[in-house]
Amino acid sequence: MSEPKYDLKKAYRELYAPKPDSFSVVTVPEFSYLAVEGAGDPNTSAEYAAAVTALFTVAYTVKFASKVAGQNYVVGPLEGLWSAEDPGAFARREKDAWVWTMMIALPEWITQSDVEAGVEKAASKFDSGTGKAEADVQVVSPSFDGVRMVKFEEGLAVQVLHVGSYDDEGPILERLHQEYMPAHGFEFAGPHHEIYLSDPRRVAPEKLRTVLRQPVRRS
Template identity: 50%
Template sequence: MDNYDVKKERPGLYSAGRRKFEVIDVPRMRFLMADGHGNPNTSPEYAEVVTALYTTSYAVRAVAKQELGRTHTVGPLEGLWSSKDLEVFRTREKDAWDWTLMIVQPDWITPGIVDAALERVHRTKDLSAVKLVRFEEFTEGPSVQVLHVGPYDEEGPTIARMHDEFVPAQGLTLRGRHHEIYLSDARRAHPSRLRTILRQPVAPVREQG
């Protein structure tokens, strides 16, 4: 039985160069998602949502294996981040952040499989944040991305160069929400070794006129 691993099947989306910004086109994909607000380091809701997303994702994998005979590796945690003032991402004013956490699902995962997985989680686990989990398609489109290696709080200068230097130089403008893909397990990796893809949707300047 072949095992599907999104990081291997879609390397252009789940790997990136460390020092060179690149423009990519992100297709429509399916995710388990949940929304929240506030500092991810201090918000109990953030930790609860992470647990609920992973628990549901593993339940989806189990249901898909049972019903379809297909297996896959659970994808990495991802986050969409936004605020009325983008400056808070550079200054790391985390209490002002709105976030949507998500985990990608293979194309063959259906709403029925997710419903069965959620029912299983509700029946076997006591996780209040599971009620926040939804299954949704998300199309990001043209985006700029780069790999950040190191602590999350040191992302600011790279984000600033992306927003203020690279994007304008390409005749592009920012749109949508700042996106991060966490390739490392923050519970195990030393902060200096954390690998995070930083992604920002963009559009040609002329489309914004």
């Protein structure tokens, strides 16, 4: 019998399985991520689609290399750090004002050299037409130059599970920003963080499951 795959969502269940519509305070340790940055409305931006395609192509390339080397794991969900000059832009869904960093968390044994090799191999495979099925995302023309490995320690944060369309996040974010955080003595301490547990190509909008997380500090 083969050993089970390492799954970050199971190893850190408290960070990836909050309760719906109930805010919880967590402490998020340092993780390594594949990351790519950009700006603009994710629904209409060609840059965003290209970035996500490149991110997943590299993620699966790194995963398969690790599997061959004897350490298999489940590729993590897509995550996004979202910022704007006015944090209220998220509750108002003013997407053109958003700046984003899209990420996929990596197991602790993945190194910088693993990622660099993955970027190089993914780019060559995509150019030859053999990497599209592995990425399993909408095929656009990705740029792999922006994909990099970063380490990020979020620390103290408030999070909640949102079930429903991304465009229906406004009211729960309004509650978080205007009610929960002030009532508990918290202020903003980093960009808004979303973790996409559902695949929007396969799940109806009203059933999408998204972790909404806000780094905070005591005011």
